[in-house]
Amino acid sequence: MVDSWVNAAERIGVDLHLELSGLSGPGGRRAALTRALREAVRGGRLAPGTRLPPYRSLAADLGVARNTVADAYAELVAEGWLTARQGSGTRVADRARPLRHAVQSPVVAPPRARGPLFDLRPGTPDVSEFPRAAWSASYRRALQRAPSEVFGPADPAGRPELREALTEYLARARGVRTEPGRIVICSGFAHALRLLFGAGTLGPGVLRGPLAVEAYGLDFHRGLLADAGVRTVPLPLDEEGARVERLGRERGVLLTPAHQFPTGGPLHARRRTTAIDWARARGTVVLEDDYDGEFRYDRRPVGAVQGLDPEHVMYLGSVSKSLSPALRLGWMVLPERYVDGVLAAKGEREAWTSVTDQLGLADFLTSGAYDRHVRRMRQRYRARRDRLVEALAARAPDVEVTGVAAGLHAVLRLPPGTERPTVEAAVRRGLALEGLAGFRHPDTDMPPRDGLVVGYATPAEHAYGAALDALCGVLP
Ligand SMILES: Cc1ncc(COP(=O)(O)O)c(C=O)c1O
Helix, strand or coil: CEEEEEECHHHHCCEEEEEECCCCCCCHHHHHHHHHHHHHHHCCCCCCCCECCCHHHHHHHHCCCHHHHHHHHHHHHHHCCEEEECCCEEEECCCCCCCCCCCCCCCCCCCCCCCCCEECCCCCCCHHHCCHHHHHHHHHHHHHHCCHHHHCCCCCCCCHHHHHHHHHHHHHHHCCCCCHHHEEEECCHHHHHHHHHCCHHHCCCCCCCCEEEECECCHHHHHHHHHCCCCEEEECEECCEECHHHCCCCCCEEECCCCCCCCCCCCCHHHHHHHHHHHHHHCCCEEEECCCCCCECCCCCCCCHHHHCCCCEEEEEECCCCCCCCCCCEEEECCHHHHHHHHHHHCCCCCCCCHHHHHHHHHHHHCCHHHHHHHHHHHHHHHHHHHHHHHHHHHCCCCEEECCCECCEEEEECCCCCHHHHHHHHHHCCEECEEHHHHECCCCCCCCCCEEEEECCCCCHHHHHHHHHHHHHHCC
């Protein structure tokens, strides 16, 4: 322990006694000094408003480096014990109260609802693999380069850097034909639906119902449409995807052509053309939800339908599967005639997506980090998909697995009448699963199918084996 009286009276009028204990502990001198100062403030020995010695003099008095003092002060400013203001130096905060938990205060975690032990529901990527370092590097570069105008009110179309980067990326990776002026940035697919059909304060939107949708799909999206007053008309599905030859007098069709959600297959080439022909004849559009098009394992990627006719397809994508659903970043690639209407729906200024996030994503794309991340995750998800298929072949050979060529989920077909008891048995074992029934459009005339939609991306790597064991343990 080093006891030191810091006599700084001539310069700042305080004598400061600090007990620097634990100098060889983690963080060394900086941690010891931070601790000592914090204790002095917390214990009331340093009164609110007291001016602390300048870095140089305290460093000299204690025999430590100037940076050591600067770092300790900075940490205590961040915690709320000290304040630093240009011209008046560093002082004890007026009502020194920690803004975040101080190191020594006991941290009591707030009570949390207990979630499932294992989660094999579809929808979320493996968020433990979020590319923190590469994302931070992109973000930092983007901020350093950004002109000052970036921090003012923003254009609702989105940053030009991002729209240019997406134009190049989507053409190369997904076969999308566009130019930056046709892209409008949004906060994801759900936001795109709200903008297109209008809801709440967004006005009437640019499209009207009724809208044809796939007989199995996300209930959440159907709910958004219903909230906007849009009637949805279900198209049955077979092994070639949605039966688009059934399209009639609807005013648009929403499809997941690369990988039907949730049943899994791609839309057959002939049906892609049929959907486009219908949209041309009706003077309307196909809404293409390309939610996980990057993740295809066994065959060449299925390109976007948009590439067939950019004037009759609205292509909608987001980073929710490829990076994280928390970023809330997405894009709409629009036929020219809809651009103004969508921009009008967004309002005069960008109100949804952070411009700095947009710039970060632009750098992430142009630096190649996005491709690297997707390639790495593709390998990882493919390996998980293989483990799922192998585990089922060994332990539940009667269960048919479909929709495994792409995406982050598979469908396990079950004998009639067994879906519900299986999901319930899983819940009892702490395993969250979703059955096909939850995705079924209430008005479809398709015979119901029993099955499980198993998302194999969500568990962290170390928990995946145990999650598979739990799954195999509840299958009929
Ligand atoms: C079918 C489908 N479409 C789109 C999305 C993306 O939605 P969002 O961009 O609003 O997160 C998801 C979920 O990630 C999805 O499951």
